[in-house]
Amino acid sequence: MSSPSPKSPELSDHSKKYDRQIRLWGEHGQKSLERANICLINATAVGCEVIKNLILPGIGSFTIIDGNIVTEEDLGTNFYVEKEAIGASKSECCMRLLQELNPDVNGDYLDESIDSLLETRSEFFQSFDVVIASNIKEATLKNLSNLLWDYNIPLVYCRSLGFVGSIRLQFREHCVVEPHPDNKPLDLRIENPFTTLKEHLAVSEVNGKSPWVHVIHKHLVEWKKDHEGNPPKTYKEKNQFKEMIRIAMKSDEENHEEAIKAVNTVFESAGKISSNLSAIFNDEACQKLNTKDKNLQFWVIAKSMQDFIKTENNDLLPLQGVVPDMTADTDSYIKLQSIYRQKAMQDAENVYQRCLNTLLNIGMKNEIISENTVRLYCREASGLRFIRGTKIQSEYSDWDKSTTLAEGLECQQPLMELYAVLRAYDHFYTEFGYIPGESYVEPDTPKLKGLVTKLLQDWNIRHPVSDDMVYEICHYGGAEIHSISAFIGASAAQEVIKLLTQQYVPIDNTFLYSGITTETATYKF
Template sequence: MSSPAPAPKSPELSDKSKKYDRQIRLWGEHGQTLLEAATICLVNVTAVGCETAKGLVLPGIGGFTVTDGSSVKEEDLGNKYVDNLLTVKAAVLERNCYSFFLDASYLGKSKALACMQLLQELNPDVNGDYVDESVDYILSNRPNFFESFDLVIASNLNERSLLQLANRLWESNVPLVYCRSLGMLGSIRLQLKEHCIVEAHPDNRQFDLRLEHPFDALREHLESTEVTSKVPWLLVLYKYLKLWQKEQGDGKQAPSTYKEKTTLRELIRAAMQTDEENYEEAIKAVNTAFGAGMVPKALKAIFEDDACEQLHKKSDAFWIMTKALKHFVVEENKGYLPLPGVLPDMTANTDAYITLQQIYRQQALQDADQVYHKCQEYLKQMSLPADSIDERTVRLFCRESAGLAVLRGTRIADEYEKSCRLQPLVEDNELQDPLTAYNFALRAYERFLSECGSIPGECAVEQDIGRLKSIASKMLTDLGLQASISDDVLHEICRYGGAELHAVSAFIGGCAAQEVIKIITTQYKPIDNTFIYNAISTESVTLKL
């Protein structure tokens, strides 16, 4: 029979667990706890900004604050007509995506207040607040305002405001998620100084079984248990691995080549008397059961990082645990990572499976306990509180140690300076990809807002195309790129007249909310660092700028 599912912690789920059950299945209760403890700031009430905030309020972000100094106008409730959007037919764009929230009763009222009230209605458990001031005013008069937030989301800013905000957040080490939505185009840019990922959730996770190097308790169990059709396939595989090692006679611990694996599979198959499921499972597992537990290349680089080698009082808990993990691997565990203690499902007698499961879990707890005590030793050396790192956190860290990752990003301002990272985007004086061209065109659009004080294409499309082309050409020259943006791309930008399409803003907002959750929960790998989407062709690309 298959191994039983873990028993629930309590007979009945709490109201909160029922409410968030589906998402807890993705990032766990510990991830949900981090989400509910986080506070974010939404800068600028726009279509894509509202959609991003909605995607965080619904799953239960701890709190949010909306900042916008403008009031609701007539145009925020209606639609704007844009000619020849798809060159074949005209389309109607909503001037602002949040108009699906608003009605005439909000006219003249604070846009920040309206957005806050209507977002909070989606989830009364979330704390909402608003500041009826523009981002420029806040940066000029209260520059420390944004430091109290775990993350800031901004959208559709002009270049000057964007760079001032991004630079301030970079100095304060506050993550920024910047979104754009313009007609059929959208983009997301993450600005992260350093982001440490504990739970990467790889698509093809390899179970760490240690069959070729069993720890004492596992070896004793494997060698003292009779192999029958009722035991887990792991015992079957171990028995015939020992036979394979004896036949090889060269001291090799596990098969690595196709030929060697085939030989081991044939040994197991030859011993089968009937259609024994555990033997079949052992044969299938030959390809994946060996080789885990060693330190992967990415983790070696993290071990050698200066942040790991040189701890100080302001070191993040991630780096303290990483140094303790390194000590355990190098000094105490013969180069092997802590045992995760997780087994795959196996066809077996329930008692046999549970016994095996307990052996792995007990060893995993022992390994994590050694890492935890080393963490406490480092905390004591730095005169930091002992409860800065708890046992539960260390156990999770050890279980996920093979997939630890560190992402170090770049400032948004770096994209506006000459950079060798931008050169590969150009080939034969042309931007290589249409989506790349749209990214630079959107940046030219933001510079247009700063320099001209108006939206390109809002009143005079053809006239503004020339002005936008001049701005784009100078921008590319300043970046050291001998390239140009085609008139068709610039015409597409101007033709939108600053309008946002609800469907595009909803898509970009949903994607941005997903990235925010990744950052807050330190789970899954976020984009690194720019995502661009064209709804006309339904194409997207991720660039590191």
């Protein structure tokens, strides 16, 4: 018999509305979205698609910056303009129609060009949590990149061009608290049980209704006697251990079948420090806490967790306290679940007290870290990550990562070719003052090819880019296709949500897409 499902409480209207996404990132993740203030620069088709996919899950507010007016061309690609608005403010029209998607979200607009705003009121951006930009000039992108880097505000730059698109994430530092891996390791400590679990397993009878944890423990005790106290490690040993369980199994004992299936994973990494967490513990920011650090909460909890692991927990992580569903009688399952939960709460409480002591030592208030937050970190300790990003402006001005590009071109990766041509595309607009192919494709193609060749020479790369790729980009003439914009917009919105909620691992740092071949790729330049 499986563990009983708790009776679901009556959902509020708010929970009903956002139920599906709360299942993905929880109430705490939803609250992070609802506190967010997002800026969109340029109400292009791809830009509006990004904002649409943030408005629907209920971000707090958004502001659109665009000094252009609605044109007939916009009607063919952008769902958030209307014929009656031709000649009127594009930012106002898009804001109004987008806000209709969700009355919970506050919308605003600024009928001004980004260049003017950067020149006269650059401090305007300080109030935003994330800035999204689309299809802007190279010089403007560099200025915006520098400004937001100094303000420590993430920038998501999106491009939709014909049948191709790209996303570039810029952030100084990003903490991933809940990575949501596809296969999260079980942390049941069967091979090295903590005191209360050991005592419980020692007196528990193993039968057809016992949780499979009991089954594995019983046979593990016997196994260790003949294997110098070690659990099964190799593929061969695990098969031998499975056979031990199978021999002892009576007919139709589902818990024993579950135990056999669990053997492959239950011993793998229970309580062990991952390479990502080890890097966090060894980071200078963790060893030398800075009270002005934007991520101070993350580092205080990490340092406190490290102290707990080293001094009290035998170099093991705080216990997750999560017991998977398994075939068992109700009383046995609930008892086992309670033991794990109590130990996890004790570990988290220990780490929390260390956090309070650490805050006291550096002269900070206790309120900046809650007990619930510490419990979350402890539960997700095995997957914690800290990512340091790179600045877009540096990618354009101080190129020193040409190895990645050269290797990609040598291997004839089409999307690496796409990256090189898009960089040349940006230079084309800067040098000639118009978009390649905007009026005439044939004369602009050799010009764009020449810029690609020059860029590759500047990067000391000898591998050429195909003429077909250059012609394809020039042939688009800067046009957006809505299906491509919708795909890029949805993908970029996912990355924004990752940044806001500190859940799931964001791309680092460039995402490329070809609608012709339906290929995607991520690169770090």
